[in-house]
Amino acid sequence: MNPTAAAATEERLAAHRRRFDAAFEAYFTRLAATFDAPPHGRFTPECLQLLRELSLRGGKRLRVVLLYEAARLVSTDDGLPGLAEAALSVELLQTHLLVHDDIIDDSPVRRGGPTTYHAYRHAFPGHDRTALGLALLAGDLAAFLSLRVLLEADVPAALRQAMLEVQTRAATDTIAGQILDLERDFHDLPDEELLHTVTEYKSARYSILAPMRLGLLAAGEDLAPHDAHLRRYATLVGVCGQLRDDYLDLFGDDSALSKPPGGDLRAGRRTYALRAILARAGTADRAVVEAALGDPHCPPGTVERVRDIACRQGTDALLRADLRRYAEQAAAEAATWSGRWREEAVALFTHLPLRLAKGTG
Template sequence: MTEQPLDRVARIERRFNRLFAEYFDTLGATLDAPSFSRFTPDCVGLLRDLSLRGGKRMRVVLLHEAARLVTAEPVEGLDSAALSLELLQTHGLVHDDLIDDSATRRGGPTTYYAYRERFPAHPRTALGLTVLAGDLALALSLRVLLDAGLPVGVRQAMVEVQTRAAADTFVGQILDLERDFADPVPDTEALHDVADHKTARYSVLAPMRLGLLAAGAEPDAHEDELRRYARLVGICGQMRDDWLDLFGAEENTGKPAGGDLREGRRSYAVTRLLAAVTGPERVTVEAALGDRSCPPQTVAEIRDIAERHGVDALLEADMRGHAEAARRVAEGWRGRWRAEAVDFFARVPLWSVERTA
């Protein structure tokens, strides 16, 4: 009997979590740090804790499914590629939490706040060690590919994929900060570019390219359609994140509503809301934008304003439109790649917009 897609996703996630734990268990022995250093193993421990604390591992799933587009046989190199993807993700989490001054991540302290607790009288040390922890995760994400037992050409191609993905993500993070200073409010295409650079290229495009490379295919031959698919999935996924931030249920998301409002982020939801309101309603929204002490009652009032103007329904319709466009791109792969894997990629966009957390 053919394994059901969601069962396969769960199996890949469980297997990778074991692999990731084993990687960190042996990492200390491979780092060239002097024996007197206490900070180095502490740094590795914090990266381990953050990396293993949670995460949906969808990048790893997309990697495996991309290889299955080509073959149903086991593919060498997927484990190294998966480790590289998630180490790059860990790097992003460490630096994102520092940029956002976030205290918690995945139900525990962020790396930055863990270091602040360790060095309460030395804030610059805590800041520096946080930056270096993120940098170490990035370097490890490339080293794990260089150490993989793969042909030199494949290793080199994989390192290039990850290096370009990292650079694109850094540009996306810069754009993300710049977006919140835009005057007038950034247009939709600018928000799409932020989502593409910051998320889609390393979370969707890079896993697909790595999976195809490991399976012996040439992703460059399909670059345009892979980029289009990744961009569309990244956009509808970011729209869903922004929708959930304002309209989602806290019991599902695990965090209070209105985080983007309080941080002054010009998200898809906030931008749509600003475009819809005038007069006293706009005054209320603008007063809350960037106010970290904005109370839940005000966020609830703004949510009601947004719903009265249909912002929630308009944004949901837009994300579903992008998901449908991504599905059509994937459907175009039939006849070239294995049908079972094509089915999976055709379903991914809808999953991304139906999630509740």
């Protein structure tokens, strides 16, 4: 993509994010005014406020971008019926997953602010079960709101049903992926296929495939002739994105991560990066890595030592090469869409995985 086209694309994506953020804020304002909360209680309004705060703290809004750009494969109309509701739905599902992820990981910070779980722990010191229960229920509420926003969309019944089927399947697949993600770490050395399966179910299906399906549905496209291509693209981009996240978690710096590196190591996650290090490590090096895996108090010096082991092995370079390879395969898949869909949007989907692969050295 030439510099002029790349600049125009970045502005278009920024416009998607700005439009959505305004719509998301308006949604929560309406919700606070219209939600049928039980009388004589303050916990439900406070729960809605915590969901609002987490949701509006943002993130890259990649799912929203994918949804709008998938619609643009067919139509230039950003106001297609159902498109705005689909965008709200994918981000409310994301809020649900973040709330529950932070409970599973006992994370204190998310997007530069307190996690919902830790906000409740701070609000109810000494009442850990209450804090846990309220956080779980907050996540559940976000999940059901993500479906309700589609149920209330002013679109033909057939489109509403198709969108609900996409989101329901994405949500159930993601929960299955979360379960497999926890099982993965009981394998001393999970094989690559297991890691690919975790990535596909836990993230690619809801973060990439579902938004693309929803965007195409809103644009009036029949998914059946294209679904195999969408699945292949989503899986490749999902692996690319997870490789990037795993690489940066160990090799990134504090300013890029907004948190200290080594989080996966301390949590005991056998990620793409840590699996590759263990697979290539000799006895002494493996003992160092295994001792650090799952140690929440693992000091920065030990994280640096694991990084040094990876660099001596050449594992850092291997991970970057794998990341580029998957990005190129995803870009090649998107390039085959030329002639089938609008070239401007096809170019974006071709460019996106290569963009993800940048910034890892």
